Amino acid sequence: MLNLVLFGPPGAGKGTQSEKLIAKYQLVHVSTGDLFRAHVKGETELGKKVSQLLADGELVPDAITIAMLEEEVDKNPDAKGFVFDGFPRTVPQAIELDLFLERKGSKIAGVIALDVDQDELTKRIAERHKTSGRPDDDAEKLKKRISEYFDKTIHVLPYYEEQGKLNKVNGIGEIETVYNDLCAVIDQYKV
Numbered sequence: 395m396l397n398l399v400l401f402g403p404p405g406a407g408k409g410t411q412s413e414k415l416i417a418k419y420q421l422v423h424v425s426t427g428d429l430f431r432a433h434v435k436g437e438t439e440l441g442k443k444v445s446q447l448l449a450d451g452e453l454v455p456d457a458i459t460i461a462m463l464e465e466e467v468d469k470n471p472d473a474k475g476f477v478f479d480g481f482p483r484t485v486p487q488a489i490e491l492d493l494f495l496e497r498k499g500s501k502i503a504g505v506i507a508l509d510v511d512q513d514e515l516t517k518r519i520a521e522r523h524k525t526s527g528r529p530d531d532d533a534e535k536l537k538k539r540i541s542e543y544f545d546k547t548i549h550v551l552p553y554y555e556e557q558g559k560l561n562k563v564n565g566i567g568e569i570e571t572v573y574n575d576l577c578a579v580i581d582q583y584k585v
């Protein structure tokens with residue numbers, strides 16, 4: 395299995411690049427943000443629990459997020475691998491993901507961090523807000539999401555760096571250029 399983590403702050407382009415990568419490598423895209431939004435839209439029990447947290451730009455508790463992620467992976471027993479997008483966002487999530495994959499005789503092949511500076515992120519999300527319909531894309535909620543990223547999520551990087559699994563790719567530039575850079579890194583995982 396080829397399991398990848400696409401890592402980066404809000405607005406880094408994880409969703410866009412994940413879609414392209416799953417097509418090329420025939421992987422399954424698991425975006426915890428998309429899954430939570432689908433639960434909110436479908437008004438499921440889980441959706442009701444998390445809708446306020448999402449709207450406020452706060453992280454959902456680890457136990458809930460991990461359970462949902464594992465369920466999604468288990469729904470795809472024939473997958474050639476997964477692109478994890480927006481997960482793990484905390485060190486406990488990263489540890490649980492390793493243990494979960496280990497139980498399946500699998501592992502993370504590599505983690506690619508999309509590098510995008512703060513000014514560019516703010517610009518991109520302001521642009522996206524015009525069409526996304528996402529309540530967490532406005533200026534105040536965005537601030538909260540960025541602070542969650544720097545408080546909690548950034549610590550996931552050294553976790554993977556210690557395992558020798560971390561790669562960085564410049565996330566600024568044409569979508570195709572970023573994509574080609576990602577593919578170059580992923581092709582190294584395959585050999």
Ligand SMILES: Nc1ncnc2c1ncn2[C@@H]1O[C@H](COP(=O)(O)OP(=O)(O)O)[C@@H](O)[C@H]1O
Nearest residue numbers: 404426427447448451452453454459480481483
């Ligand atoms: N791994 C996670 N742990 C906790 N909360 C999460 C996780 N993934 C998504 N969420 C929730 O969903 C929201 C949107 O996530 P996502 O679509 O990945 O955001 P972005 O577009 O900012 O990368 C987050 O602000 C958070 O409330």
